Structures are given as structure tokens and as C-alpha cells.
Amino acid sequence: MSANGLRVLLVNCNTPMDNLIPAGVSLLSAVLKAEGCQVRCFDTTFYRPADFVTGDEARAMTLQVKRTSFSELGIHPKPGAAEDDFRALVAGWEPDLIGFSVIECTHRLALDLARAIADYRPEVPRIWGNVHATFAAERIVGAPELDMLCVGEGEVAIRELARALAHGRRPSGIPNLWIKNGGVERNALAPLVRLDDLPEQDWEIWERERFFKPMGGRIWVTGTFEMNRGCPYSCMYCVNYGLNRLYAEQGGYFREKSIPVLVREMLDKKKRYGLEFAYLVAESFLTTTRQRLEQFADLYPAVGLPFWVEARPESITREKVALLERCGCEGISIGVESGSHEFRRRFMNRNIPNDKMVRAMGILADSRLRVSANNVIGFPTETRDLIFETIELNRRFPRVNGVMCAIYNPYHGTRLREIAEAEGYISPDEVAGDYRKETIMRMPHLSPDEIKGLQRTFPLYVKLPKARWPEIRRAEAPTPEGDRIYAALAQEYTERHG
Ligand code: B12
Missing domain, CATH: 3.40.50.280 (Cobalamin-binding domain)
Structure with missing residues (x-):
């Protein structure tokens, strides 16, 4: 039918x-x-x-x-x-x-x-x-x-x-x-689809400009490819917490597409759409079998598009990093999230010690990959002191090209949303925002403005000498004086760190 x-x-x-x-x-x-x-x-x-x-x-x-x-x-x-x-x-x-x-x-x-x-x-x-x-x-x-x-x-x-x-x-x-x-x-849930059984994505519905991703001052014609769906982990701030719970009876939401099927679609679309870059949907790229990664390293060079991956620090080994370099990976984003092991364990379900994270960053520093550290601030119950633990941890990383700092947002389906509601930081009918910009939570001990001030100064606290911290602190304030100090520091940072 x-x-x-x-x-x-x-x-x-x-x-x-x-x-x-x-x-x-x-x-x-x-x-x-x-x-x-x-x-x-x-x-x-x-x-x-x-x-x-x-x-x-x-x-x-x-x-x-x-x-x-x-x-x-x-x-x-x-x-x-x-x-x-x-x-x-x-x-x-x-x-x-x-x-x-x-x-x-x-x-x-x-x-x-x-x-x-x-x-x-x-x-x-x-x-x-x-x-x-x-x-x-x-x-x-x-x-x-x-x-x-x-x-x-x-x-x-x-x-x-x-x-x-x-x-x-x-x-x-x-x-x-x-x-x-x-x-x-x-109605009840259908059995999860097998990714290999799906048709190839239809891109004819998109305007040509939709493929244009600006990066480093130029446009890259970029295609998105689904490498796997979901994530084997259930971090408490992430939608995969909810997806794995929703699909618990089916063993969780995570599935992988086989590499030959992925590569076939990539080759086809690269030619048809003149692709110059690939965005691979894989929330924890290196969390998979060694055999699968080796197969990727064997087959992907035929595609030859530069790409960027996201990974958890515990998945970083010298072998895996060498393999990424071999198949043309440009860079890697590492989920750091918070600098307190105890906070990560209790509020995120992420139980990796700080030293291990620093070691993983050391391995990456020795590679030719560009490295981004993904941090998040403003979690429910998080204090200013805890945010400074995140800053201190970032300062221990030997080489990071991009110091990223998102602002936590309580999305439906996540465990932290439930905690934010229970703590009275949001009301149940409130809709969360864009985590690149602001928080919707009202925490008595840390205001939205203070979080925003910490977000804009986060890379400064990480990369400038500690002697500058009093000045950086003044740049947090959303006042004409704070904005002026921030503008000067931002210019200095950009000249030094790009
Ligand atoms: C790839 C990705 C991106 C890419 C591509 C965006 C895109 N629109 O696909 C980029 C990097 C651009 C991006 C940007 C953002 N993202 Co994003 N992204 C993802 C990620 C990792 C995978 C999405 C994906 O492609 N999945 C594979 C496809 C096949 O599945 P799917 O999208 O879920 O679609 C299926 C179903 O949902 C359903 N479905 C979807 N639409 C419809 C419509 C109809 C009518 C029907 C019937 C069914 C249906 O059918 C699809 C096939 O099964 C998810 C995490 C996740 N697991 O969902 C976060 C996620 C969606 N992103 C998120 C956020 C917050 C953002 C940003 C705001 C911030 C940012 N990350 O920079 C921006 C906003 C841009 C936007 N509007 O999407 C949040 C959203 C939270 C929420 N509850 O709203 C997520 C869930 C991550 C998280 N924090 O947990 N994102």
C-alpha cells in the first residue's frame, strides 16, 4: 500500500x-x-x-x-x-x-x-x-x-x-x-528502525544556501550524515537520557549505521552536491568498537572530506587519535562539561576523574588535530566556586584551540530538568532556550546576569595569567564600565589566541 x-x-x-x-x-x-x-x-x-x-x-x-x-x-x-x-x-x-x-x-x-x-x-x-x-x-x-x-x-x-x-x-x-x-x-512505540534499512536522505527539499557552512572566514559546502543514532551514555543534562529511558524496553536508543552503507551515501552525495566538508552525527564518535573504527579508517579516505568529531575524554587513546589523523579529521570537541569530578558524578552521570581528562587532553595536544574543550556553566545548584573549578581544570589542559562555554538549559526529557523544577528554578510549563545564549533558570545563588558575565569571560579566565583575574572580574559586569574593560580584554585575547 x-x-x-x-x-x-x-x-x-x-x-x-x-x-x-x-x-x-x-x-x-x-x-x-x-x-x-x-x-x-x-x-x-x-x-x-x-x-x-x-x-x-x-x-x-x-x-x-x-x-x-x-x-x-x-x-x-x-x-x-x-x-x-x-x-x-x-x-x-x-x-x-x-x-x-x-x-x-x-x-x-x-x-x-x-x-x-x-x-x-x-x-x-x-x-x-x-x-x-x-x-x-x-x-x-x-x-x-x-x-x-x-x-x-x-x-x-x-x-x-x-x-x-x-x-x-x-x-x-x-x-x-x-x-x-x-x-x-x-499509541505504543514502534520497534526502532535499523539505520541500514533507511533510504538515503532526500536533500532535494533544501535550498542550495542551506549547505553553506561558514568556517574560518569562508563557506564550506557541508553535508550532514547520520553515523549512529542516540548515545550509549545517559548524561543527566542530555536528551539521550530521555531517549534511552523512553526506549529502555528495546535496550536503549543507540544504534550504528554500518560503515560501508555510510560511505556509499557519502560518496554519492559528495559528487551530487559538490560537498567540501562533512558533519557526522555521532555524539560520542570514538565510543565504538576498534573493528568499526578501523573499517572507517580503511573506507573513509575514498570520501576524503574533512570532518570534525565530538568525543568523550575517556574514549581518547593514542591509537584512536592516530586513526583519526589518518582519515583526514580536522578537529575534535571534547565534552568536559564541569571541572568538579564530584559534581559531574552526582549531577551528570559522568564519572571520569580530572587527571584522566588532563591525560586525554595531553594525547590530543601531541596530535595535529584542532582541539575544542566543551564546557557548560549554570547547571542546577552549581555555584560560582564550582564554575571556577571548571576554569581551573581548563587551565591544566596543555593545548586547546577553542575554549567553548555553553550555558546550561533545562530541556524536557532530561534528569536535570526534573531537578531544576523540583528546586523551583523554573516552573513546569516554561520552555528552555538556546544554550549558546542564556539561561531561563532563576537560581537564588547565581543570577542569569552573573552566568552570562562568566560565559563571556570564561576563555579569558582560562587563557590569561591569574594576575589579570581582578580585571577580568570587572569585565563580567553588564555595565558600560564592564563592557569597556571586556572589549579591551577581548581584543587582546583575539590578537594572542586567535
Ligand atoms: C546534529 C544536531 C545538531 C546539528 C544539526 C541540527 C538539526 N536540526 O538536525 C546542529 C549542530 C546544527 C545543531 C544545532 C543546534 N542544536 Co542540536 N542536536 C543535534 C543532535 C546531536 C542530533 C540530531 C539528529 O540529527 N538526529 C538524527 C535524526 C535522524 O533524528 P531526529 O533529528 O531526532 O529526527 C527524528 C525524530 O525526532 C523525528 N522527527 C523529527 N522531526 C520530525 C517532524 C515530524 C513531523 C515527525 C512526524 C517526526 C519528526 O523523526 C526523525 C527520524 O526518526 C541532537 C541530539 C539528539 N540525539 O537528538 C542535538 C539537539 C537536537 N540539539 C539541541 C540544541 C539545543 C541545539 C542548538 C539550540 C544549540 C547547538 N547545539 O548549537 C542548535 C539549534 C539548531 C536547531 N534548530 O536544530 C538539543 C535540543 C534540546 C531540546 N530538547 O530542544 C539536542 C537534543 C541536544 C541536547 N542538548 O540534548 N544540532
Whole structure:
């Protein structure tokens, strides 16, 4: 049974100007096209509200990355408002199903878009999917802007939904879907898909500019590839905590795609899309078998695209690093998160001693990979002193090119969200924001402004001599004086550390 001719509009609710093709929406499109559906995508990426600070800009303003600008590289935001263009597309194309892909910090945007088409044919289902739909399901299911939610993976659910609609059947009994039909029909989870059984991602739905990733002052045509799905670990701040819990009966959410299948798709897409860089979705790249890594090292050079990986410090060995160098890896981001072993153990489920982390950074310092240390500040119950433990740990790392500092945000589905609610730092119906920018938590001992001040000075505290700390402390303040001192220090830092 197919869903021939059904018109499906996928809506990628993205944060403004954040390029990199989402694998999830691309896969859903491929699944739908294989069923004979017509698919279009409304993508919000290039709609940039006035005065909006993008994630990349926020990182550049806090000295984490070099400043690159889309407009200098010839990519300009779209002139109109997303809601108007969306309404026009829906009215003109008349889709039979509208699927919104929503993460927590695009919840508001999804609501605005859904409201913009509130008067469109009421029999056309509006379905929300992705991690926010999965983990805030109970909290958002009552919203009049949506008719269904996809909890968990989408491939089977959207295929079955499309088939039902194409055959004029009222959708019911479809795995992973919560369907509003007077009450809410909460269907059970489908078995997890095997990644090797999935079709290749469909990238025809994306505009050419969506592949343009600015890095180091130029554009790199970049493709996103799913190497595995989920993560074997369940860190308490991460969505994989929730995904592994949701899929506990199926042994957790983590699966791998086989290397030959991955490489085949990469070779094909490199040629078709003129790729220059690869983004591999693998949340802990080196946490896998040695045999798999060796197979990657054997087959990947045929693809030959530079790439960057994310890894846990405990997975770093000299052999694995040599192997990454061999297959053209550009750089590696290491999840440090916090500098207190005790805090990491209690509040993150990350039980690695600091010395071991320093040793891993030492191995990387001896390699030719660029190294980033990923830190997070502002965790629930975290104090200023604990943040300084993170700074002190970073100071022990022999060579780090990028000192990254995110601000913790309490996303639904994570254990720390539950703790933040229990501590009264947020109310249950609050929606978290973008962790590159600010916190939504109100902790009595550490204000949002103090956290923001620590974020912008974090690389200064790490890289400048301790004698400068009193000056850096003054640069934390969001006052004209603080801003002035910060600007001077930031210039010095950029000249010295790039
Ligand atoms: C790769 C990635 C990125 C990439 C690509 C972004 C993208 N849109 O795909 C980049 C680096 C650009 C990125 C940026 C950001 N990300 Co990110 N990212 C991820 C990561 C590691 C994997 C996502 C992925 O590709 N998975 C594989 C695909 C196949 O699965 P999927 O996306 O879940 O899609 C499936 C289902 O969710 C469902 N589905 C999805 N959409 C829809 C729609 C419909 C209609 C239906 C029916 C089903 C459905 O079906 C899909 C197939 O099964 C996740 C972690 C995770 N495990 O989810 C974080 C994650 C999604 N990111 C997160 C965040 C916070 C961000 C940023 C705000 C900050 C940042 N990291 O810089 C920005 C925001 C940009 C944005 N709007 O996405 C958070 C979101 C938290 C939350 N609850 O909202 C996550 C969960 C990480 C975390 N902290 O736990 N990210």
C-alpha cells in the first residue's frame, strides 16, 4: 500500500541562520517520497527577526569562535516574515498533511507558524515531531495548534500516517503517534528502525544556501550524515537520557549505521552536491568498537572530506587519535562539561576523574588535530566556586584551540530538568532556550546576569595569567564600565589566541 500523490509539507522550525542540513527532516522526506508522496519543505533558517543575535554570533561575542558573517559571504536573510511566506505557500500548494519539526527553543516559532495557518482546511492534520514533541508531549498535546504528536522516531509513524490519509482513513492505531480525537489516543512505540534499512536522505527539499557552512572566514559546502543514532551514555543534562529511558524496553536508543552503507551515501552525495566538508552525527564518535573504527579508517579516505568529531575524554587513546589523523579529521570537541569530578558524578552521570581528562587532553595536544574543550556553566545548584573549578581544570589542559562555554538549559526529557523544577528554578510549563545564549533558570545563588558575565569571560579566565583575574572580574559586569574593560580584554585575547 502506498500514499501516492499525497502532498506533505514538512516545516523545519530552525533557529535563525543555523546552517547544517537536519538529517531527521531529510529522512522523513525520503520515506514519504518512497511512498509516492509529493514533499515540500518550509524552512525557517533564513528568516532572521530584526535585532536577533544568532547562535554563531553569540559564540563569537563570547570569544568561543572566530567571527564569520553570512552577509559578508553573500548569504542574506529573506526579506519577508516567515509567517507570511508560510501562509502563502500553504494557500498556494494546498498540502494534505503538515509536519512541524520542533526542538524546545523553536517551540514559540512553531506556534506562530501554526497560528498563521489556523484558518487553513481543518481536516488537514498538523503533526509535531522531534525531541520537543517527544519529551514535552504531555505539556503541549492540548495546544489547539496541533492535531497529533510524534513521540520518538518518525520514519514508521509518518509513513503509516501518509498511507492512512492517502486512503481516506481516519488515522488511528499508528505507532509513535499521539492522536487527538476528542481525547488523546496514545499509541505504543514502534520497534526502532535499523539505520541500514533507511533510504538515503532526500536533500532535494533544501535550498542550495542551506549547505553553506561558514568556517574560518569562508563557506564550506557541508553535508550532514547520520553515523549512529542516540548515545550509549545517559548524561543527566542530555536528551539521550530521555531517549534511552523512553526506549529502555528495546535496550536503549543507540544504534550504528554500518560503515560501508555510510560511505556509499557519502560518496554519492559528495559528487551530487559538490560537498567540501562533512558533519557526522555521532555524539560520542570514538565510543565504538576498534573493528568499526578501523573499517572507517580503511573506507573513509575514498570520501576524503574533512570532518570534525565530538568525543568523550575517556574514549581518547593514542591509537584512536592516530586513526583519526589518518582519515583526514580536522578537529575534535571534547565534552568536559564541569571541572568538579564530584559534581559531574552526582549531577551528570559522568564519572571520569580530572587527571584522566588532563591525560586525554595531553594525547590530543601531541596530535595535529584542532582541539575544542566543551564546557557548560549554570547547571542546577552549581555555584560560582564550582564554575571556577571548571576554569581551573581548563587551565591544566596543555593545548586547546577553542575554549567553548555553553550555558546550561533545562530541556524536557532530561534528569536535570526534573531537578531544576523540583528546586523551583523554573516552573513546569516554561520552555528552555538556546544554550549558546542564556539561561531561563532563576537560581537564588547565581543570577542569569552573573552566568552570562562568566560565559563571556570564561576563555579569558582560562587563557590569561591569574594576575589579570581582578580585571577580568570587572569585565563580567553588564555595565558600560564592564563592557569597556571586556572589549579591551577581548581584543587582546583575539590578537594572542586567535
Ligand atoms: C546534529 C544536531 C545538531 C546539528 C544539526 C541540527 C538539526 N536540526 O538536525 C546542529 C549542530 C546544527 C545543531 C544545532 C543546534 N542544536 Co542540536 N542536536 C543535534 C543532535 C546531536 C542530533 C540530531 C539528529 O540529527 N538526529 C538524527 C535524526 C535522524 O533524528 P531526529 O533529528 O531526532 O529526527 C527524528 C525524530 O525526532 C523525528 N522527527 C523529527 N522531526 C520530525 C517532524 C515530524 C513531523 C515527525 C512526524 C517526526 C519528526 O523523526 C526523525 C527520524 O526518526 C541532537 C541530539 C539528539 N540525539 O537528538 C542535538 C539537539 C537536537 N540539539 C539541541 C540544541 C539545543 C541545539 C542548538 C539550540 C544549540 C547547538 N547545539 O548549537 C542548535 C539549534 C539548531 C536547531 N534548530 O536544530 C538539543 C535540543 C534540546 C531540546 N530538547 O530542544 C539536542 C537534543 C541536544 C541536547 N542538548 O540534548 N544540532
